[in-house]
Amino acid sequence: MIDSKNSNTTNQSTVAAFAILEEMAQHSEDSRVTDIAAALGMPRTRVFRYLQTLVQLGYVRQDPATDRYRLTLKLFHLGQAIADGTQLTSVARPVMAALRDAVGQTVTLSIPEQDGMRVIDIVRVETPVQIVTKPGALLSLHASAQGKIALAWGDPMYRARIQAAFAADEVALQGRDMIWLDAEIAHARKTCWAVAPEETLPGVNAISAPIFDKDGHLAATITIVGSVLHIAPDPSEHYIASVLGAAREISTDLGLMEYPV
Structure with a gap:
């Protein structure tokens, strides 16, 4: 209202x-x-x-x-013109394309907002299972790989808001609880990657890694998105190394001196 x-x-x-x-x-x-x-x-x-x-x-x-x-599409073109002019997207896009080609899956770029992770760019691959997420989509903090990265590396208030919303029955953890979510956050904090098998979309998994600015603050996430048939809940070392390498490369280009892992 x-x-x-x-x-x-x-x-x-x-x-x-x-x-x-x-x-x-x-x-x-x-x-x-x-x-x-x-x-x-x-x-x-x-x-x-x-x-x-x-x-x-x-x-x-x-x-x-x-x-x-x-x-x-007027708003889309306006947003695209803005995105094309930002340092983040101009730095990230060639890395995203290289990552897509290396893993054969769609790659997305998202930025943190107060209520979730906003998808700002997508580099798609043609597969039998098409990812329907669009630029501009807002992904939840508690049920997306990108959101788990934000909970692990972003504003500490993210987790407090999710816990309060969960206690008030304003969000559902799909049969899970805060103990499960805290374990996911701890894993993302330790490894710098997170997955969300069938949490955002049925039949779809994603593996996401954080992108940091020169001061070490979370600036964005880069994510590989594909069918659960290709990206398992326990993803292959190839996917993990590829997404971490891409995140590290973009972070370095943004001025970060040392990536956490």
């Missing part, structure tokens, strides 16, 4: 417009005004006005046959 008590009218409009875009981005199917309004706790007429403005700006398209709305 949008909280507008402490915002002026201009800021309210900006916050509402971005909230609508973010809500639509979470769904692959076209969106109805009623559904967006209900999800955001906004009046239907207000949502309709903002959608019409976003249509005029080219960020949203309305299907004349169904009157439903979908995002255009």
Whole structure:
């Protein structure tokens, strides 16, 4: 729900417009005004006005046959232009491509945010099992390889928030508990890699490693993603060495003097 008590009218409009875009981005199917309004706790007429403005700006398209709305690629291209100009993605992309070719699996780059790991770049490989994760997807901290790396190497408050959410039944650990998660965190801290077999997507596993900036802070993760048939819960030494080598190379390019392992 949008909280507008402490915002002026201009800021309210900006916050509402971005909230609508973010809500639509979470769904692959076209969106109805009623559904967006209900999800955001906004009046239907207000949502309709903002959608019409976003249509005029080219960020949203309305299907004349169904009157439903979908995002255009304008935001994607804007985000891609920003990503292409950052040091992280420009440094990481050739390493990601080399890693993909070395292991024959899709490779992703993600950055930590308050509520999870945001995928900002993907280098795909054509396989019978296609990874449906898209740039912009937000992966959970407690049920993704990237999230476990963040819990091990990122802000200490990450774990506190997960524990509080778990205690309040706001997140599910898929039948596991904090003892299990703490063991996963400890392993990621010791080895610099983590896996999440079928935790994010059925039939899919991922092995992730941390990328550090010049000051030794977690900047991102690089991750190999593929079928559980190829990336086992106990991954091969080839996958482990490859993802760690890629993470070490990018970290060095960002100015890190010594990688932890």
